[in-house]
Amino acid sequence: MPRKRSGKRPVASAGAAQKGQVRIIGGERRGHRLHFVDHGGDLRPSSDRMRETLFNWLQFELPGLRVLDLFAGSGALGAEALSRGAREAVLVEKQRDRSADLNRQLTPLFEGRITVHCADALSWLPAQREPFDLVFIDPPYDLGLVTPACEALEAHGLLADGAIIYVESRRQGEVPAVPAHWLLSKEKSGGDIHARLYRRETGAV
Template sequence: MKRRPPSRPPSRRKASPASRHGGGGKLRIIGGEYRRRLLPILDSPGLRPTPDRIRETLFNWLTAVTPGARVLDLYAGTGALGLEALSRGARQAVFVERAPAVAAVLEANLATLEAAGRVEIADTLAFLDRAATPFALVFLDPPFRQGLAEPSCAALEAHGWLTEDAFIYLETERELMPRVPVTWQLQREVRAGDGTGRLYRRTSSS
């Protein structure tokens, strides 16, 4: 979905589009209100949007879930999933990205679209340690092979970030079968480049 940095997860945020940051590629919104819009993305090692085919598959699964949802996009990178959700009717999206330059481009893209989103420049695990407001839809795409998937899932569950029936999309390296909270039930699975995307639904622990 986004990036695979060598040392630790980057994140994405504001500023004038990618030209100010040494150039980059384009992110295409594939459905909804902003369909076919092309947005600049930073040319940064390991930073790439979730492929169109995977996004199309994922949002077909989420057709009934996305409209009106509050969305949390963690390790946001280009923000491809959160932006796609906003295009398809999500009420609000919060993007968490650690790298200021990457976050700057994402913030500029939100301004261009006049979309209801905001960017938090923060380490994701530190962000999840804060007081939480529950989200109905969470996208989680940590850098591969840095041991971040399982603690991020645990923090989402432990600190009240999820509504009772939230959906969580988790993308990991292909060889990893992540341990997730017992309240999460696997709904769908898709191969995503060199990784695997899994969609979970949270159920009541009672």
């Protein structure tokens, strides 16, 4: 799952672009490869194994869910959720070229079920009105975006009752601060990644 900054890869020379791909590993589009261009080496690859673990956690929950991939990057999480039965996915990606690339590849693949927004995630959230059932929060490491994203989701009423929230962070970093009524359901570490799955307590205000 190619994602954001970790500092693990060398910075490319000016104007260089590294081409890569990520594979959808389950569901109706299993095996389909999404291609991306990584300008400057700032997308962070996670193993298929970690992504498979996440979707094994979610396998009985996904059908019919409305999903938000808040820091979309390569789009792997949103695409995987749709492939495995999610009703709808909204992807938010700040970088214009990546957003355009997501639109180009994913709109034909999941026609009518996916929307891609080119926007800063924290600026985009306050304008939304319809809640989500599942949210992926996997921002670039070390920018302090997890806690503000969690707070904004709650402040603007964007989580359905009993919503599921996936948070990915640096393994050796501080534990992300999340609302008290988000109950930790699953967690796993692998490489530099620590993955946590929360469920918003039913009836929480």
